[in-house]
Amino acid sequence: MSELRELYQSVILDHNRSPRNFGAVDDANRRAEGHNPLCGDRITVHLEVGDGDVIEDLGFQGSGCAISTASASMMTQAVKGKRVEDALALFEAFTGLVTSDPLEDPETDDVGKLAVFAGVREYPMRVKCATLAWHTLKSAMLESGETAKTE
Ligand code: ZN
Numbered sequence: 001m002s003e004l005r006e007l008y009q010s011v012i013l014d015h016n017r018s019p020r021n022f023g024a025v026d027d028a029n030r031r032a033e034g035h036n037p038l039c040g041d042r043i044t045v046h047l048e049v050g051d052g053d054v055i056e057d058l059g060f061q062g063s064g065c066a067i068s069t070a071s072a073s074m075m076t077q078a079v080k081g082k083r084v085e086d087a088l089a090l091f092e093a094f095t096g097l098v099t100s101d102p103l104e105d106p107e108t109d110d111v112g113k114l115a116v117f118a119g120v121r122e123y124p125m126r127v128k129c130a131t132l133a134w135h136t137l138k139s140a141m142l143e144s145g146e147t148a149k150t151e
Helices: 002-017 066-079 084-098 112-122 124-142
Strands: 030-036 041-049 055-063
Touching (some): 002 066, 030 124, 041 066, 041 124, 055 066, 055 124, 066 084, 066 112, 066 124, 084 112, 112 124
Antiparallel strands (some): 030 041, 041 055
């Protein structure tokens, strides 16, 4: 696990320093806000969903800790170009991964580069930081109109 831990730390630093897809999206047609009161992380996710339910473009805004920012950044890269249905499946795989037992081998087959977030399992307080962007993405995709809360 130590290689994964080092990778986790360097990926978090990199994405926190230069978040990808940060900002609003001109042609966004779905939006949601999210809040993690435990840490103070706030995020808005903007989605442009086009023909065939494909996420053509997306971006995020907000302010939060390094883990919430890095997770949002990697989330946007992971779901861009995906169908909503497939992004929902990735939501399930990712939240399943980060909330799994840290003493067991992480289930990383379906999450690609997001596997580095298995490192967050050792810090239960941080799991909500890592999942905030994903819950907010889900609210936007489902157009629930609700603020995503991690509590
Ligand atoms: Zn946080």
